[in-house]
Amino acid sequence: MNLKEHVLSKPLPKHIAIIMDGNGRWAKQKGMLRAFGHENGTKSVKTAVETCAALGVENLTLYAFSTENWNRPKLEVQTLMKLLVSSLKKEIKTLQKNNIKLAAIGNLNSLPAKVYKELHEVIDQTKQNTRLTLTLALSYGSREEILNTVKEISIKVKNNIISPEIIDESIINEHLYTRNLPDVDLLIRTSGEQRISNFLLWQIAYAELYFSDVLWPDFTKEHLYNAIIEYQKRERRFGKTSEQL
Ligand code: IPE
Ligand code: IPE
Numbered sequence: 001m002n003l004k005e006h007v008l009s010k011p012l013p014k015h016i017a018i019i020m021d022g023n024g025r026w027a028k029q030k031g032m033l034r035a036f037g038h039e040n041g042t043k044s045v046k047t048a049v050e051t052c053a054a055l056g057v058e059n060l061t062l063y064a065f066s067t068e069n070w071n072r073p074k075l076e077v078q079t080l081m082k083l084l085v086s087s088l089k090k091e092i093k094t095l096q097k098n099n100i101k102l103a104a105i106g107n108l109n110s111l112p113a114k115v116y117k118e119l120h121e122v123i124d125q126t127k128q129n130t131r132l133t134l135t136l137a138l139s140y141g142s143r144e145e146i147l148n149t150v151k152e153i154s155i156k157v158k159n160n161i162i163s164p165e166i167i168d169e170s171i172i173n174e175h176l177y178t179r180n181l182p183d184v185d186l187l188i189r190t191s192g193e194q195r196i197s198n199f200l201l202w203q204i205a206y207a208e209l210y211f212s213d214v215l216w217p218d219f220t221k222e223h224l225y226n227a228i229i230e231y232q233k234r235e236r237r238f239g240k241t242s243e244q245l
């Protein structure tokens with residue numbers, strides 16, 4: 001069995017989320033500017049998306065830009081935003097060809113007008129697609145998302161649209177940016193860092209965590225297969241005993 005067949009021989013995660021980290025260090029190792037790392041990171045994005053679509057993974061969520069990333073040097077932020085617009089323009093065909101729906105989570109209003117416009121165009125053009133939902137986390141921070149949720153629910157309570165007694169996990173889920181997505185099954189972070197960096201705190205409550213030392217621009221299809229194979233070996237007990245499963 002090759003790696004792909006191996007992956008396909010067991011149940012797949014329904015939702016994979018990736019913290020794509022290490023672009024800057026990858027470029028530095030090569031004596032290049034950080035922007036070069038980000039450019040090469042887009043190739044790994046394409047690979048990850050196409051691999052998930054080919055396998056039949058239904059949801060892939062990529063951490064592309066955090067609320068904290070606004071604090072980076074202005075020039076780097078500009079580079080990342082430009083890269084986003086050019087990638088969206090370039091990849092729309094691949095998304096259509098592979099029946100992939102684009103979605104976005106985060107404080108999208110804070111994005112530059114050009115990014116916002118291009119993003120919504122692609123979201124609109126791919127909204128009928130069904131094979132894979134590709135969600136980009138842009139200007140995304142999990143605490144901000146939860147804060148928004150609390151505010152929205154509070155307003156509904158104040159206006160007597162819902163009563164406080166009925167607030168449960170599903171109502172919270174429905175107010176998160178990720179309202180249309182299932183919980184994360186597998187969370188991958190590249191580059192050797194072992195932290196969450198304000199990503200999907202609520203949604204990863206029972207995700208399997210997988211940390212890879214590989215820097216994001218070097219993350220290949222085979223690396224992704226191996227992450228899924230590792231996931232498939234784990235026993236997800238959700239609090240129960242092994243015998244109960
Ligand atoms: C991830 O790579 C991309 C973004 C956060 C936008 P980094 O830019 O964080 O790369 P390192 O961590 O500095 O190597
Ligand atoms: C997390 O990476 C954000 C993204 C991958 C977009 P960072 O490189 O910004 O995270 P920290 O600063 O190492 O926690």
Ligand code: MG
Pocket residue numbers: 021022023
């Ligand atoms: Mg980083």
